[in-house]
Amino acid sequence: xxxxxxxxxxxxxxxxxxxxxxxxxxxxxxxxxVPQYRHIRxxxxxEGFSTYVCxxxxxxxxxxxxxxxxxxxxxxxxxxxxVMICTMLVMLNLCTNVRMASELSTKRRSFIDGKDxxxxxxxxxxxxxxxxxxxxxxxxxxxxxxVLAFTLVAAYMTYLLLDSTxxxxxxxxxAVFTEAMLGTPQLYCxxxxxxxxxxxxxxxxxxxxxxxxxTVYFLLTQAPVQFWTCGLLQVLVDFAILFQVYYYxxxxxxPAPHTVSHxxxxxxx
Numbered sequence: 137x138x139x140x141x142x143x144x145x146x147x148x149x150x151x152x153x154x155x156x157x158x159x160x161x162x163x164x165x166x167x168x169x170v171p172q173y174r175h176i177r178x179x180x181x182x183e184g185f186s187t188y189v190c191x192x193x194x195x196x197x198x199x200x201x202x203x204x205x206x207x208x209x210x211x212x213x214x215x216x217x218x219v220m221i222c223t224m225l226v227m228l229n230l231c232t233n234v235r236m237a238s239e240l241s242t243k244r245r246s247f248i249d250g251k252d253x254x255x256x257x258x259x260x261x262x263x264x265x266x267x268x269x270x271x272x273x274x275x276x277x278x279x280x281x282x283v284l285a286f287t288l289v290a291a292y293m294t295y296l297l298l299d300s301t302x303x304x305x306x307x308x309x310x311a312v313f314t315e316a317m318l319g320t321p322q323l324y325c326x327x328x329x330x331x332x333x334x335x336x337x338x339x340x341x342x343x344x345x346x347x348x349x350x351t352v353y354f355l356l357t358q359a360p361v362q363f364w365t366c367g368l369l370q371v372l373v374d375f376a377i378l379f380q381v382y383y384y385x386x387x388x389x390x391p392a393p394h395t396v397s398h399x400x401x402x403x404x405x
Contacts, residue, residue: 190224199311206304312366319373330389344374
């Protein structure tokens with residue numbers, strides 16, 4: 137009787153741990169964006185957050201979902217991608233609204249100062265197909281149009297080439313490799329500036345712990361090889377950024393002029 141009770145307790149505990157791990161996988165990746173969202177909304181300033189990271193994560197997770205049609209993986213990872221896509225769209229909506237409000241405010245101040253200038257914010261639209269303004273559009277709807285167009289094209293190609301093992305495996309690799317490279321723009325930006333000023337160490341630590349947990353989860357659940365190899369790469373990039381934090385704080389160097397770059401990662405606040 138006691139042995140049966142003990143077995144039930146162990147089984148129940150195992151189920152609880154499984155559910156907690158699954159919940160951490162699904163929602164853990166979006167947790168670091170919560171303080172970022174609150175900061176942008178409170179300050180009405182989105183300059184510290186690059187919307188290009190939203191592009192990277194949207195592409196990576198859309199490709200991951202399509203990869204599942206050719207190579208089955210856990211449903212938890214599917215939900216993780218869906219939740220991340222929704223989160224990035226929410227971030228894009230906020231950043232677009234804040235940026236346009238800021239540009240309009242600047243125009244108004246310029247007009248009040250006596251300059252003969254119309255209070256008008258130039259419209260940059262996706263359907264204009266101007267490469268110079270790619271992912272710098274004026275409306276959230278333009279980002280949605282771009283995401284939808286990419287999804288339809290990628291889905292059509294996947295449908296045509298689903299029987300090709302080479303295509304399916306390449307699709308999976310591109311999905312996770314794109315996400316693994318998320319921190320490299322920040323790594324390069326820190327190297328150029330010889331400083332980590334403006335970057336939250338707490339955020340990087342959250343990314344490092346999350347990426348480490350995710351990689352271990354991939355290994356334990358025997359996820360496709362693309363997942364855990366690129367997870368290891370992502371952890372290495374995170375540790376490289378942490379090393380920059382240590383090095384530039386211990387050996388401060390003359391910072392280069394800080395310029396706004398489109399390659400700045402979301403790991404900079």
